[in-house]
Amino acid sequence: MSNNINSNEQFLKSEKNDGKEKVPTSRDSRVKVFAPATVANVVCGFDVLGFAVNEPGDEVEMQLTDTPGVIIKQITGDDGRLPLDAAKNTVSASVQHYLQHINRLDIGVEIKLHKKMPIGSGLGSSSASTVAGLFAINKLMGDLLTPTELVPFAMKGEELACGYGHADNVAPALLGGFVLVRSYDPLDVISLPTPAGMFAAIVYPEVDVPTKDARQMIRxxxxxKDAVTQWGNVAGLVSGLFMNDFDLIGRSMKDxxxxxxxxxxxxGFEDMRTIAMENGAIGFGISGSGPSVFSLTKDEETAQKITELQQQHLTNLNINSKAFVSSVNAEGPRVL
Structure with a gap:
């Protein structure tokens, strides 16, 4: 995938006023965007597989200004956990990389971030915010880059958030659906088909599992022999998606x-797995680095039943939780 962008007529045109270029004030100088949560790894596909869901997600409001620079004007829904410093926030930092790439550092950008999903949930919280910001600035610039070409800029946000610029969250958030990251060097991102009727049953136990700590546990x-088993499962899962074969998908969801x-x-992880598999799940696993878990099902009713039973189990353990039932999001980010 090429990340090089040629100059063309889509670049935002500036008006001249007293010899100084200014960003035009129009309906195109402001936009509000939603970007979806994602399930990364998909059990056996560590750092190479992911899919987007319809719920939850984050929202970004963005406005162009006459004063060069990117600022975070407001963050809501984060309980004060996220930095307002533009250099340290994944949204603003990624937007800055984007503007530098298209040689438009003369532009001013004000950002309002609205967190609509739990932070540290394993559902791509930082990814959703970053993708919403990049999709917004790209819209304001006239869609200079394709969603696939935005992936490297979103990876910069992931690098800032957790120390490693992986794409299994940001790629499906940008492209929608199931995504395979075939290679990181060079970056090669492939959209995969989604079987009709597939639903995700997601439960987020409200316990703390920092992504950095979870990554440090990996051997x-x-x-x-373990690598061979894993390769077979990844290949089987991808094949199952193409073949619309739920049984093959389920057999392959082993890590x-x-x-x-x-x-x-x-x-309660193993108990939640038992609940899922005994109540009709295709497969079950950890979403991203956790603590959220997910089950894939053939219909919404099964997904609802599984989340209710898993939440009841967590309640019995005195653990609060949130649940989300969603079909696979095929759209990616969207303008609100």
Whole structure:
């Protein structure tokens, strides 16, 4: 995938006033965008597989101004946890990289971020915010880049958030649906089909599992036989998506490398797996680095039943939780 952008007529035209260029004030100088949460890894696809969901997600309001620079004007819904410093916030930092790439650092940008999803949930919280910001600035600039070409800029936000610029959250958030990251160097992102009728049943136990800590638990060396098993499962899962084969998808949703370690951090994990599989789930696993877990199902009714039973189990453990039932989001971000 090429990230090089040629100059063309889509660049935002500036008006001249007293010899100084100014960003025009028009309906196109302001936009509000929603970007979806995502389920990364999809059990066996560590750092290479992910899919988007319709709920939850984040919203960004963006306005162009005459004063060069990117500022975070307001953040809501974060309980004061996110930085207002533009250099430290994933949204503003990614927008800055974008403007630098298109050589428009003369532009001023004001950002309002509205967190509509839990932070540190394993559902791509930082990814949703970053993607909403990039989609917004790209709209205001006249869609200079395709969603695929925005992925490297979103990866910069992930690098700021968790120290590693992976794409299995940001790519599906930008493109919608299931996404395979075939390669990181060079970056090669592939959209995969979604079987009709597939739903995700997501439960977020309100416990703290920082992404950085979860990544540090992963083994740096693995047995060849485990690698072979994992390769087969990733190939099987991708094949199942193309073949609309729910049984193959379910057989392939097994992780012998990462889940055995990470699941230790999630209270009631094995019991929630049992609940899912005994009540009609295709497969079950950790969303991203956790603590959220997800089940894939063939219909919405099954997904609702699984989330209710899993939440009741967590309540019995004195753990609060949130649940989200959603079909796979095929659209990606959208203008509100």
């Amino acid at each position: 740096s060396k693995i047995l060849l 012998v490398l990462v889940e055995p370690t990470r699941s230790i951090l999630i209270p």
